[in-house]
Amino acid sequence: MSRPELSPPARCARHRGQSNGRLWLAVGISLTGLSFAHATFAAGALPQGGTYVGGAGTIASQGNGLVITQPGSTRGVIDWNSFSIGRNNSVAFDNGAGATLNRITGGSPSAILGRLSATGSLYVINRQGIVVGPSGVIKTGGRFVASTLDVCSDAFMQGSGSLALSGNSNAAVINLGRISSSGGDVFLVARDAVINAGTVAAPNGTAELAAGGQVLLQDSASSRQIFVQTGSHGTVINKGRITAAQVSLQAADGNVYALAGGGTRIRATGTASRDGHVWLVADSGGVEQLGKIAASNADGSGGTVDTQAGQLTFGRHTVVDAGQWNLSTPTFTIDDGAAHALQRSLNAGTSVDVTTTGVNGATGDLGVASSLRWSGPASLTLAAYHDVSVTTGTTIANSGAGNLTLRADASAIDNGGGVINNGTIDWSKSTGNVSALYDMNGSYSPGTLVANPVWSAPLYSGLVTQITGYQLVNSVTDLQNIQNNLAGNYALGKDIDGSNFAFVTLAAPTFVGLPAMFTGQFDGMWHTISNVLPSDVAIFGDIGATGVVRNVNVNSNVSLTAPPETLPLGAGILAFYNYGTIANVFTSGAFGAPVSNSYTEIAGLVAENDGLIARSGSSATLQGGSAAGLALTNGGTITESYTIGSVTGSERSYVSAGGLVLGNESATYVGHGETINQGTITQSFVAGPVSSGATGGSATTGGICAPACGGIIGSDVYWNVQTTGQSSSGGNLPASNGLTTAQMSERASFVGWDFGPNGAWTMPPGATHPVLTWQVTGH
Secondary structure, three states, X not given: OOOOOOOOOOOOOOOOOOOOOOOOOOOOOOOOOOOOOOOOOOOOOOOEOOEEEEOOOEEXXXXXXXXXXXXXXXXXXXXXXXXXXXXXXXXXXEOOOOEEEEEEOOOOOEEEOOEEEEOOEXXXXXXXXXXXXXXXXXXXXXXXXXXXXXXXXXXXXXXXXXXXXEOOOOOEEEEXXXXXXXXXXXXXXXXOEEEEOOEEEEEEEEEEEEEOOEEEEEOOOOOOOEEEEEOOOOEEEEOOEEEEEEEEEEOOOOEEEEOOOOOEEEEEXXXXXXXXXXXXXXXXXXXXXXXXXXXXXXXXXXXXXXXXXXEEEEOOOOEEEOXXXXXXXXOXXXXXXXXXXXXXXXXXXXXXXXXXXXXXXXOOOEEEOOOEEEEEOOOEEEEOOOOEEEOOOOEEEEEEOOOEEEEOOOOOOOOOOXXXXXXXXXXXXXXXXXXXXXXXXXOEEOOEEXXXXXXXXXXXXXXXXXXXEEEEXXXXXXXXXXXXXXXXXXXXOOOEEOOOOOOOOEOOOOXXXXXXXXXXXXXXXXEEEEOOOOOOOOOXXXXXXXXXXXXXXXXXXXXXXXXXXXXXOEEEOOEEEEOOXXXXXXXXXXXXXXXXXXXXXXXXXXXXXXXEEEOOEEOOEEEEOOEEOOEEEEOOEEEOOEEOOOEEEOXXXXXXXXXXXXXXXXXXXXXXXXXXXXXXEEXXXXXXXXXXXXXXXXXXXXXXXXXXXXXXEOOOOEEEHHHHOOOOOOOOOXXXXXXXXXXXXXXXXXXXXXXXXXXXXXXXXXXXXXXXXHHHHOO
16 A cells, blocks of 8 residues: 655645656665666656746757756746656756756656756656666756655745655655756755765755655755655665765665765865765664765864764774764664774764763663774763763773763763773873763762873863863752762753752851862863852852862852842852862853942952962953952962953942952962962953942042052053043053054954964954953863
């Protein structure tokens, strides 16, 4: 019994014809052998019975070919009785930059053995199947689509940018020849099977092969454009070569075969407007990857390959040459075949991320049953929905600068996932880092860990050890539970929102004797903490000398409305006192008090810094009795940091406002059990408004700090005289360090700053000031 026809869209006349069954078209083709030795085609010399049923144009014979002229770069629909092209024949569409839909209504498949060309876009729809023979050549200036699924003529004529294709044909689309689009995309679509054993080229667009019962075709300049909405257990096979800016093979609940052969079979090259990207997608089906896939961006940097399937199979020649290879599957064990594929790719410089999803009832565990060893800088991430395990006798090792991340509970849902290492992790010859992340309620078995005895942390990274285990913080409740062990190591598993949670400041100062301090590590993993309203204003009270907070965004929404006598005299968004390290931390939002209740002095990061603040900044709107962009008092070091939010004192008298700090210590002394060094500020800037807000009295303001501040303020510290409204730094900097907005947008203005590929700073196109590189790259 044939499958029921899908209901056609409203006002769309569906053209029906007798299906030709499973279309191997007497090609002698099989899913396993793909042998074309006995290929024969019952091809007509030229298309027959063409009639415009939408739009207008002419169809004329010319020698041994047809010329279809469609004026004015318009859109048109032609119904044909048959559409085949003999070996020595040609069909040319002169449709400008327009598009022509060709629907074949007869009972025979289309065999393209000659030449088919178009100046614009060309669609060929045949429910009986489409074969481009070994001698067949298709060239278009715009998009080329070959499909056994039908499309609504009205939707096509409207040119809305999204088209739904659907049907129940068992026929296939097969390419044994050469298909190319010089300015657009190439789409091969069928319900049952799509096979490429020839060449497909779309250097400025995407090349996509898709199998499904219903697909959506969308216009996109930066991602894949075909999405399978209804699966069909269909098959997509590539044994030929595909070259395009981006490439996608998609079969949803079917199978995708990227077969082996000489050279690179699939290559994404990217363009100036889109990255090089390859997708192999069979969500609940399988992907069998046997050959080489390469992806690079137009500038030569590494592109991305995404492999997503219910089952993954790798051959002995599998290798991905790209910047990043992401693999996603419900559950997975890295056996010998997978290990060799991953090793070859890692050694080629491709960073690999393997993630298990736990869907469809799978355990979501990720096991390493075969050793993985590679050299070079590529990184490996093994992220499991539940547990990550390394079996006995198995070694994971890098010699180079590669990083390793073993992460349990990859979905960050507090499912008790753990990291169990019964093997060996050997980083003795690596300068990279190893991170093991496990659920707070999960387990961590470190196993045998071998670190590099001469390892040193990258500058201002905030790293303490080369190999570190972290408990995952997946909720504001988890964040609060850090209080139970202030010496532990923690990492944010995802963005967290503290709205409507009565959060108690971690390591809250006692103000009697020595306060409890956070002495562990907190790595935000580039995530964001939002809307936490701590009991004592700051998230952390005191960060001790060994404490580290790094790689996190904090979005504040704190208004100090309590009676003045109940509030601290000074507070910061992140912490009260920092005696340790704050690196790669950025605050935003609003922090302050109404003018009627503004005796508390506030800062965008910490009240007092006697440690290190590096590569950090704030865009927060600050208002307090006195206010400073980053710290009220600096007795430590602030470097490669900035503020761009407004800094405003209250309207009362005797207030101060500083772009970065209020006071910069000029002496060295010991107090509260801590040594406070001379305050130092280097390679930093201010670009937000700075105002005292006072209407009278002794208000003091400065672009960098309040006037008469001491310490060391480097000659590489700058402020924007226009946006801050301040003509003076407030310290000992010359007026020439005050820059205009135009000067702030020029790299040359920032003497000694590193804007190189690995530098701390970058200047995005159109920016009015530098930004920290990690804020652009995400790490």
